[in-house]
Amino acid sequence: APARAEEPMVVGLITKTDTIPFFVKMREAATEEAKKHGVKLVASTGKFDGDTESQVAAIENLISVGAKGILITPSNSTAILSAVKEARAKGIVVIALDTPTEPADAVDATFATDNFKAGEYQGAYAKQALGGKAPKIVMLDGTSGSSVSELRHDGYLKGMGLAKGDPAILGAQFTNGATDKAQAAMENLLAAHPDINAVYSINETAAAGAYAAIKAAGLEKDIVLTAIDGGCAGVKNVHDGKTAATVMQFPRKMAALGLAAIVEAAKGGKKPAGFVDTGAEVITDKPVEGIPSKDTKFGAEACWG
Amino acid sequence: MRMSQQGSDPRLVFEGRGLTKRYGHVTALDGTDFELRAGEVIAIIGDNGAGKSTLIKVLSGAIRPDEGELRLDGAPVHFKGPLDARAKGIETVYQELAVAPALDITANLFLGRELRRKGALGRVLGMLDKRAMREKAVEHMETLRFNIPAIGNPVEVLSGGQRQGVAVARAGAFASKLVIMDEPTAALGVRESGQVLDLIRTIRDRGLPVILISHNMPHVFEIADRIHIQRLGRRVALTSPKEHTMQEAVAIMTGAVPAPTPAAAA
Amino acid sequence: MRMSQQGSDPRLVFEGRGLTKRYGHVTALDGTDFELRAGEVIAIIGDNGAGKSTLIKVLSGAIRPDEGELRLDGAPVHFKGPLDARAKGIETVYQELAVAPALDITANLFLGRELRRKGALGRVLGMLDKRAMREKAVEHMETLRFNIPAIGNPVEVLSGGQRQGVAVARAGAFASKLVIMDEPTAALGVRESGQVLDLIRTIRDRGLPVILISHNMPHVFEIADRIHIQRLGRRVALTSPKEHTMQEAVAIMTGAVPAPTPAAAA
């Protein structure tokens, strides 16, 4: 086919999956931003969290298409690096979103929240909210082996001031971040440990399931339930008192900033570099001492639902 | 020339003309004709692979012919499937029996013809009258005087002959127009074969014509009114036990002697 | 009292004593005996469900009996499966034919007995000698003088009789000790049946004894040296075409007359 000079510039976006709102919103923002700049966004996604194979294939296909830049949320911080290297060798600007690579300088720049830190906020908040009570916690994790899931999990424990394997951790279950699984897991954990007083959840949909189980057991007053994400439904749950707090992230911001940076670089401007923290905010109507937080009014405006 | 003297008396019930069926490079039916007259038992004989089963499958709607036409009571019919033929009262015993192995004897006897409960239960809910079916099933199998273990047994545990008995009993019980039987006595013992021949007679006495495929010449000559001889996908003769002896019929069938007349044109 | 005068002359090749097989509340074999002598054709006759197929399945290793013992050439044998019996040179035509419908005629003829290439290709890689098998297959089917369309056709498209022909040809080609045939002519035409009887004679002339189950009394009386009459899971008589007429045999078989002697104790 003849090369057309007027072809719009192509930028790729590769998300981990497209099932959870976080990535859906990221893509929405990227699409909007792309329209603004008049570039063509080619989006791809893995089929599940951890699907490096599809991500590698997507990078390869984007190289084929002649993309100028790639935004990627790496499913695995090392496995995609050889493909990334190939892309960068072709002069493509590669930006990691949400999840850093290892080493971080394998990509041009990283626009992300620190998931570990987000977990840490959550844990620290819960610790304060318990107000000196000895923690008895259960953890509703995401997908087994997912790095985000582990970073948040470990961060929460650090915020709580607990070591891995501490007896205060009464149990853990994988929920895949889905309401139904989280609910069943929470019910079973509550049946085994009626004295739970804090619940970590991987995201807000899982927290919604957990709340249903807690409420059915009549323990909503006794348990500090916290979440991460910052979707509007999640913020509303904080507002309604279903979750005590949620840690808001800014996927739209990551995508929009990343896309703008690529466009700038392609137009001959400065190449993006380094780690750009897009921030995380604790959203709660019950602020606790020592943890900076915003209320749900702010949350309702900033949320990405 | 018509071969059969009484040929034109009773009216034609079922008639096929120029029926052709090809499978890739094999022609199973090669423009064969067929006719069945009211109240008669017609036997179809022929070598293995002569196209007998293919012919009756065309007649029973199981196969759609590539060419040719079928007439039932003089009117052209086009069967889209066995269901159409059954709706016209044609019951068939297939050579491969057509039983569902995991279902029990009763269920197989009534397959596709289940008895329903009286009243709304049956009409609206389609509820089965299991007790009635069970009793009738015992009755049907008793008339054939077959050794059958528990009537609740799945058909797959029956002996070859018992299984064939189930298929024969089914056809006998439900036909209202005509009965087609493809080698119904192949797996049957001497006594049981006799009972199936009796059943065929009973059916004929009820006024229904019967199409019987059999390799057993004594049976054919005992019961058939007319004999359709199939060879290499065509009807080569239409005769009767009175016109030809067993030896002659076999000779025509195997091609040892030429057919007495181009019957296909009859 | 022995029923058969020549009974004790040739040595016993295969012998079963007190064979019993129960299925839930049905006793298919009720302590039946069986014997086969060198070089003879023994026919097993009996009503449907008399336990004939169950008996030969015990003999061919397809079923393990609940009780009773088997002796081959005088030595007790315990077949764990049909493989064991085949390893001893016993070939069987089962009533349900045992063909793989999707495989072609050649593949079915040689199933479990594939010819391999000469040399390392065959020994090490297990490579098939397709050409040799194909040629032999044509040859075997030609000896039976069957109408078979392309030899490369899957068995599922064959007519009932053609399929049976494949199973019979297989047993005839590979037996080295004895051949068991369960109703081998049930689906066969007059000519083809005659050819199978010829095949049985050929096998006997090769010195192998044959066990033949058939409902066709003329066939049985034409070819059998001795007749094993099975009834309700037992052997009720062991006779021969010379001792009893067809009518007598059928009468014993159906229980119309009592068995001439408690043969089960013979």
Place this chain on the structure above:
Amino acid sequence: MSTIAKFKPGVQTPVLPFWKSALLMPSVGPLVVLLLFCLFFAFTTEHFLTPRNLSLVMQQSVILGALAIGQTLVILTAGIDLAAGGITVLAMVIIGRFALEGLDPALCILLALAVAIVLGAVSGTLVSRLRLPPFIVTLGLLGIVTAATRLLSMGNSYPIENDLAAFFGNGFTLSGARVTYGMLALLGLYAAVAFALHETWWGRHVYAVGNSPAAARLVGINVPRILLSVYVVAGLIYAFAAWLALGRIPSADPNALQTANLDSITAAVIGGASLFGGRGGVIGTLIGTLIIAVLRNGLTLRGIDPLWQDLVTGVLVILAVAADQLYRRRW
């Protein structure tokens, strides 16, 4: 035994004593396994045998249990339904989204039922008329349904605040155990489908079509129509499962039920259904569902690390089916 065992001429009717024929019923094997698991957890955990916990196990079985009925029907016809979970989720999202947008919830539910029926009709038609393999048809449908769900929800989940939509979450307490209407509806659904399968001509034909499609066609059963009806009924059941699900979980989450296909097939197979069609039944599937739920609940109660739970579940499921097989050979 040997007197009744004697083989007599003529038609014989079964002479098994009642207890023996009861023990021969195909779902008894899985039932025994279920009871064994329950016994095990009753003795080794503190909380398993409390009314509250047993009620939880039942509640947790509602969604999968309902869905697995549709799956079992498809399996009985020698098919497999990879779109089962997908259709259920789509129906949930339809109800959740349109109810939130202010549409009358009764209408939303009807809409979801209608969509599910249409989807069932589509796969039923492809399977029965074009004779495409159910695996491919339902996989393709899953792709379509997943895309539809995402386009409809854009990743959001919709909280269920309406009483009608959440109806099946209500219930009452019976000597300490919570009984939800969802549980009752589930049992009712099983009873109804078991009735349809075993007491109506339709059920007979479903078994016949699954057991031997060729024979079914030859005896004059309208095989395509039966197949179509099965997929349509399955679709209807998935939509109903979605309604039950909304009674149980507080929001229509497009991410839910990801393992529902595999779980429902597993429940059916544990319950004795054959993937080759024509053998098995819904009662077995109910027991299979309960076995899965009891395992999950019991292992969590015992505090088994989630890392090990998969392993233990895998081993126990194999053991369960092996025990059932041995049981069947025994009788």
Place this chain on the structure above:
Amino acid sequence: MSTIAKFKPGVQTPVLPFWKSALLMPSVGPLVVLLLFCLFFAFTTEHFLTPRNLSLVMQQSVILGALAIGQTLVILTAGIDLAAGGITVLAMVIIGRFALEGLDPALCILLALAVAIVLGAVSGTLVSRLRLPPFIVTLGLLGIVTAATRLLSMGNSYPIENDLAAFFGNGFTLSGARVTYGMLALLGLYAAVAFALHETWWGRHVYAVGNSPAAARLVGINVPRILLSVYVVAGLIYAFAAWLALGRIPSADPNALQTANLDSITAAVIGGASLFGGRGGVIGTLIGTLIIAVLRNGLTLRGIDPLWQDLVTGVLVILAVAADQLYRRRW
């Protein structure tokens, strides 16, 4: 036509002209579909028909293609292997972890092969001796294997830095297209298995066992041994697929290949294999794998939004199989 069509007595050998019998080969239908898809993308995208891109499609087919061979073997015996992806991942992690810990990479690969063979032998034994349904056996094994993978990796993924482990990623460039040894190995593997299936007695027996286990047993085939051998060979192939995978993606990621089971079954079914066993073959599966890869590649090149890709893929897969069916009826 009617002259050769005439039915003559005696044994007849086929009289089809060569081109006609070639068109009748079962994998021609899928091949035509594959070519149609390629044509479509060649005309509607700029980059599809470049050597670079075609090479990419091949490279992207290597892992699934290898895995799908084992899956196809199991499907040919009327089974289904839900542990295919799991065993592959375990083998990857074994190689990755022990190589990182300094074990000789050749030993690591042998260890992975040995483990996969043992796992295949376990499921083969359960399927063939205890006659448990393959669905349950391999599902249970999947649970066990998944747990083993997690325990071994503790969630880490292992970069592959060793040359031997990553060997199949190497290659050369042929007129602009990169040819990796992995691609060649894949083709070699297909050739070998196709040979074994169609030219050896073992292959015959595999088909016979899948087509009619009862008949296979009666003619004296050692059915349990054939089943066992199939699962063992499949295990071996999965381990080999793991090695190929490390060549393509230089990291042993315990989270990889989660949809590999479904994808490999899909490839086999698109390629014409019957889930009821005994029909189909590996060449069809190779074509099925390529169809899946071409679809993914082409849809991305066309810039289809992932929201819609599932839908389009679903529709196209159904169309592909429908076209194949129509094609077969036509001839």
